[in-house]
Amino acid sequence: MSLDQTRSRALEERFDAVYASAHSNFKRSIAAGGHKLFIEKAEAGRVWDVDGHEFVDWVGALGPLILGHRHPEIVESLKSFLDTQGTTLGSGIYHTEEDIQVAEMISRFIPCADKVKTCTSGSEAIQLAIRLSRAHTKRPRFIRFQSHYHGWIDNVVIGQHDKQATGRPFPTTEGEERNFYSAEGNSPTAGEESFILPWNDIEALEKTLQDYGDEVSMIICEAFGAQNMCRSPLPGFLERVRELCTEYGVVLCFDEIVTGFRIGLGGAQEYYGVTPDMAVVGKAIAAGLPFAAVVGKAEIMELLADRRVLGPGTFNGYPLGMRAALATLSILSRDDGAAYRHRNGIQARLSDGLHEVARNHSQDLAIQESPGSMSLHLGLKEGTVFRQEADLVGFDRKRFFQLQPRFYDEGIMIMPDKLYVSVAHTQEDADQTVQAFDRVLKGL
Ligand SMILES: Cc1ncc(COP(=O)(O)O)c(C=O)c1O
Known part of the structure; x- marks a missing residue:
């Protein structure tokens, strides 16, 4: 060098x-x-x-x-929070008016966001989305796609598409050296939580839903694969996935951890004009503070309201993240x-x-x-x-x-x-x- x-x-x-x-x-x-x-x-x-x-x-x-x-506005807004309220306040016990303002903006900008639930990382948000979809549909598994990244937890990172699969398309760990995410120590049962299919292969998806649709709670994808060498959907693919989800009663979740507030205020769902039932956002939302959210249709998200689905976390609604999100979304939405x-x-x-x-x-x-x-x-x-x-x-x-x-x-x-x-x-x-x-x- x-x-x-x-x-x-x-x-x-x-x-x-x-x-x-x-x-x-x-x-x-x-x-x-x-x-x-x-x-x-x-x-x-x-x-x-x-x-x-x-x-x-x-x-x-x-x-x-x-x-x-x-960014000077982010720095100033964080400093002023530290000066008046300190570092954190206590999720579940104390709230601020800013919590409301942030969720109001998210709901306004993201097409599928009737309701919002915040946490601190993308990996966490995805696990909560999986849990919500299971509770909503009462079905055990979700579908994900080859090479799409959804965080580092076992059930979304293990294995790859099994070209030899004859039955359920569970991820395979055979030939793992070819898989960028392969590693040791994953739960031996994590692979059975999901099916993995090749991206943009609508026939494979249709067949899987025909055969096993009553086991599938959710389809999760990176609509635009920024984590995936910037891979795009085939024209019509997302639209067909949307139709299939509606037909089979499967929750469609876009992983917008990268694309949310990066592509634009409405993320990939606005860009492609396809509205999922749920989405996860993170990264850009708070311009560098650890902050993420699950957003979605009220009928799914409200499973959290009466504690049918558990969603705790000491740092949920993390006030500095909330303050940064408020400043970020204000800056990004300013002047049209x-x-x-x-x-x-x-x-x-x-x-x-x-x-x-x-x-x-x-x-x-x-x-x-x-x-x-x-x-x-x-x-x-x-x-x-x-x-x-x-x-x-x-x-x-x-x-x-x-x-x-x-x-x-x-x-x-x-x-x-x-x-x-x-x-x-x-x-x-x-x-x-x-x-x-x-x-x-x-x-x-
Ligand atoms: C598309 C996508 N989903 C989920 C995640 C996981 O987010 P985190 O690293 O905040 O847990 C990432 C992180 O890179 C990501 O790019």
């Missing part, structure tokens, strides 16, 4: 002596420079490490930083979504610039994107939309994963497989990244 890493390396040694792993220990490490990054300062779309390097930051804390780092319009302009500039550089290098590049997320698929013809494996003919996986370390050398931080664009990014951030891409491609 060309960048000096003296202090980072020294800190990494101390870190590794006391921590069991990096804070998130997915196998595809985001240690872009070959070491852990230690950050000293962050502002808007940039971070500075302890060795004095400045990076344009397209990581956005893995999704929450829709407003960029240290001016912040999103700015962000979309920056994303278009970046996308156009990267395409142009690739063309100048006679390299195929298809940028997979929805508002706020993008993935650079080298080797795919410009304009190719990634919806299913068959679309990946020519995709250069090796060079794709070389992009992150090469960009790092150029002072640009991306995730291994994607970039998140915030409303705080600037033309300069986009232009610097485009110029860096020119040098990156020369070196690849």
